[in-house]
Amino acid sequence: MLRILSSFDDRFSRFTLSPPANGSDQQERNAPPLPASANSVVEVEEKSLQESLDLIQQWKRPSESSCRTFIWPDKPDLSKSYLNAVDFLQEFVKNPSPAVDSSTLDSAQNALQIAMLRLEDELQNLMETYGKPIDPDSLKETTGDNGDEEGDTNGGDKDGLMESNAERGRVDKNVKSMSIELFPCEIVTILGNIATRMVSNGYQAQCRRVYVCNRKGALEENLQRLGFEKLSVQDVQTMPWELMENEIINWIYIIELAVRVLLRNEKELCKSVFGDRLILIEDIFAEFAGGSITQLLNFGEAIASAETSPEKLFKLLDMYEALSESLSVIDDLFARGSGVDIRAEATAILSRIGDAAKRTFSAFENAVQRETSRNPVPGGAVHPLTRYVMNYIRFFSEYTETLDYLLKDRDDAQSRDQKSRSEGSCKGPLSLLTLNILELLEKNLDTKSRLYKDPSLKLLFLMNNLHYMVQKSRIAEVRKLIGDDWIKKHSGKLLFYHTDYRRTAWTKVLSYLVDEGISVSSGSMNAATRNLIKERFKNFNTAFEEIVKTQSSWIVSDSQLCAELQISITGMILPAYRNFLARFQKHLDAVKYRERYVKYTPEEVEDYINSLFSGSSGSMNRRKG
Structure with a gap:
């Protein structure tokens, strides 16, 4: 031995x-012998x-x-x-x-x-x-659109701003809960056996160092595989918005996968290796995962501190929702120990992104109020501002819950005024602010309508734009925001514009088809009466041709509104023309150059009315006599 x-x-x-001999050999010899079992x-x-x-x-x-x-x-x-x-x-x-x-x-x-x-x-x-690196392609195959009924979110509207979950970078719910194998199961068991011996023998620091170094590098590599790129604050704030949108979509995709898949599985691995040593697990996990989370959060902070402009709102809201949903997982992953600082950092970044979204929403409100273009839209068509605002509202209606939370503390004079006018309606903050935005838009459009010298075109412009607003307001999510009362009120206002337009534009044409001053007795008339009839036909032709020529170049892009206007005008003009024609054209049969006066059949008049509002210059092809 x-x-x-x-x-x-x-x-x-x-x-x-x-025991070592401290006495003599005699003492050793005098010691009692060991029992057989002890030996x-x-x-x-x-x-x-x-x-x-x-x-x-x-x-x-x-x-x-x-x-x-x-x-x-x-x-x-x-x-x-x-x-x-x-x-x-x-x-x-x-x-x-x-x-x-x-x-x-x-x-x-x-x-x-x-x-x-x-x-x-x-x-x-x-x-x-x-160690097994992740396969980003296999993850991407199962990310994106959740199959919600968002197929054609624009509803055929080219001005639509709606995006699917895939376009927003959101991750499928199935992916969020998936497990990935970072190591083969048998290797995890071995790692646990080794870690147990090292920790219990006082080599916790060495074991921790090896584990942290490996998993930190693996996590950084996996984030790179997902497409994460470290960008400085300066890089982010100087990048063109078109490129930054793609970076944000990628960030949302990465942070959801990082938190819900990578980090969750890393935490499970950590538990499998280190067993019931909870404090050690929390500290080790925070040490190797904290840096990657901080890098991801730094991107969010850089975006939040960038210059504000309205088009950034929806990407900020996407970021806010993604981080907000991930925050509960972050809180769970970094529940105690040194992970508390990471939780606090994530909460602070979420708050900054929310503040940026609120500033951006205010920038949009100001843009609606202060848009002062002085060039009238050709043909009285829908103004680009109207399309922009209504589609903007349509888009942020998808974020009602988030915006209601972010805007709950808004207490400016305008929102208080809207609230007082909507008393008893229990509208949320976003609803009140949306009604205020619509009011700002109406005031702006009313100002722009004064750029048109023709009163009829002014009314057509207001009708076009209000009709567009009412149509967009009937979309389900927008309707929830603004309510049926607004739609009912403005549908009535639209009818008023319609009636006022018809009266302003066509009353003069109609005035030439009355029999006032025309006296026919015993089937005969004198020369003065015949001349008056000729004058009426001539004035009708001139007024009708002028209005057709002018209003054919005007624009009503909505087919339903266009048809309603044409039917309404036809109902106003055609019966009167038929009646006037039936009563008086026979008295011009013997008149020289009769076709100069009776130029159009009722069918031709109807055809010309149906050619209005096409946006093309109208031409009056005279009927051959």
């Missing part, structure tokens, strides 16, 4: 299982110690890294024996027999140190060799 132990360590030359236990312990020391020495870390061979995972019998040896030595050192001298104890402790170095190498090799 002495020979074996001395070959392991020169200090083993003093090895003995009995048996000592022999077993000596044998186990010898085998453990031999095995540890055999797998001592070589000085040259190139000469290293490894126990795991290809030597299952050896690996089991090695761990048993470590366990034996640990117990031997922790609870030494009274008969063990300090030299033997030191040797066992030295062997444990050698074993810990070996386990550290094994841990590092296993993690470097068997």
Whole structure:
């Protein structure tokens, strides 16, 4: 036994299982003999110690890294024996027999140190060799649109701003809960066995260092595989918005996958390896994952501090919702220990993104109020501002819950005024602000209508724009925001514009088709009366041709409104023309150049009315006599 132990360590030359001799040989001879059973236990312990020391020495870390061979995972019998040896030595050192001298104890402790170095190498090799990077393509196949009924979100409207979940970067719910294999299951078991021995033997720092270094690098690599690119604040704030939109979509995709898939699975791995050591797990996880989360959050902060403009609102809201939904997971992942700082950082960034969204919403309100273009839209068509505002409202109606939360503290004079006028309607903050925006738009459009010199065109412009607003307000999400009262009120206002337009534009034409001053007795008339009839037909033709020529170039792009106007005008003009024609055209049969006066049949009049509002210059092809 002495020979074996001395070959392991020169200090083993003093090895003995009995206490060192402090007296004479006589004292030794006078000591009572050990019972047979005690001798048996000592022999077993000596044998186990010898085998453990031999095995540890055999797998001592070589000085040259190139000469290293490894126990795991290809030597299952050896690996089991090695761990048993470590366990034996640990117990031997922790609870030494009274008969063990300090030299033997030191040797066992030295062997444990050698074993810990070996386990550290094994841990590092296993993690470097068997770690599995994620496959971003397999994740992307299951991300994006949740199958919600958003197919053609624009409803055929080219001005639509709606986007699907895929276009927003949102991740499918199934992906958010998926498990990924960061290591093969059998390797995870080995990692846990090694970590348990290292931590319990006081090598927690070394075990932690290896684990953190490996998982930190793996997490950064996986984020890069997903497309994450580290951008400085300056990079973000100087990037053109078109490019930044794509970066934001990518960021949303990455942060949802990072938090709900990568980090959640990393935390599970950490628990599997380190067992019930909760504080250690929290600290290790925060140490290797905190840096990546901070890098992701820094992008959000850079976006939040960038210059405000209305077109950025929806991407800010997408970011806010994605981070808000991820925050509960972040709180759970970084529940205690050093992870608390990461939770606080994420909450602060969420608040800054929310503040940026509120500033952007205010910028949109100001833009509606202050848009002062002085060029009238050709043909009285729908103004670009109207399309922009209504589609903007349509888009932010998809974020009602989020905006209601963000805007709940708005207490400016305009919102108070809207609230007083909507008393009892229980409208949320966004509803009140939307009604205020619509009011601002109406005032702006009323100002722009004054750019038209023709009163009829002014009314057509107001009708076109209000009809567009009412139509957009009937979309389900927008309707919830503004309510049926607004739609009913403005539908009535639209009818008023319609009636006023018809009266302003066509009353003069209609005035030439009355029989006032025309006297026909016994089927005959005098020359003065005939001349009056000729004058009426001539004036009608002139007025009708002028209005057709003018209003054919006017624009009513909505087919329903266009048809309603044409039907209304036809109903106003055609019966009167038929009646006038039936009563008086026969008195012009003998008149020279009759076709100069009776130029159009009722069918032709109707055709010309139906050609109005096409946006093309009207031409009056005279009917051949």
